[in-house]
Amino acid sequence: MRKGSSFGGDRAESILYLMLVKEENNMTFSKIAFHELETARDKVNHLFNILISGMENNNLDKLKQCEKIESEIDLMVKEIRISHLKRLQNGECMPLSGVVFADIILHLERTGDLLFGISRNLLNIEQY
Numbered sequence: 633m634r635k636g637s638s639f640g641g642d643r644a645e646s647i648l649y650l651m652l653v654k655e656e657n658n659m660t661f662s663k664i665a666f667h668e669l670e671t672a673r674d675k676v677n678h679l680f681n682i683l684i685s686g687m688e689n690n691n692l693d694k695l696k697q698c699e700k701i702e703s704e705i706d707l708m709v710k711e712i713r714i715s716h717l718k719r720l721q722n723g724e725c726m727p728l729s730g731v732v733f734a735d736i737i738l739h740l741e742r743t744g745d746l747l748f749g750i751s752r753n754l755l756n757i758e759q760y
Contacts, residue, residue: 643739643746650732650739659729662719668712669733672740675705679747686751692758698751705744712737 653659661669679701686694716733719725725733 643743647736647739650736654729654732657728659726659732661729661733662724664715665719665725665733668715669736669740672705672708672712672737675701675708676740676744676747679705679744683747683751687754692755695751695755695758698748702744702748705741709737709741 654661679698682694682697682701685691686698713734716725716730716737720727720730
């Protein structure tokens with residue numbers, strides 16, 4: 633049973649919606665913010681690729697790697713949030729753009745959580 637926006641597709645739709653809001657309102661992200669988004673996106677994509685590889689090849693080592701990658705995503709997001717707050721405090725970021733940026737980062741992080749949850753569940757199944 634679905635509860636709220638918890639599936640990866642919902643997260644992707646939310647990111648798409650936020651990017652449309654950004655474009656429609658002519659919002660901009662700083663070069664640093666854009667780089668942070670790209671880095672977070674790439675890390676989540678890496679987690680996805682490792683998960684798929686582990687599933688397709690029944691490779692438990694790949695599935696176990698997902699936990700490490702998800703922890704790296706969590707740490708990266710924490711650093712990105714700190715960097716973002718500093719930009720807001722220094723007036724380097726417009727508040728509304730900052731909200732959109734923070735929401736996108738949140739959805740990327742939650743996508744990583746969902747992917748890790750899948751890998752963890754698959755590993756639990758393998759134990760039985």
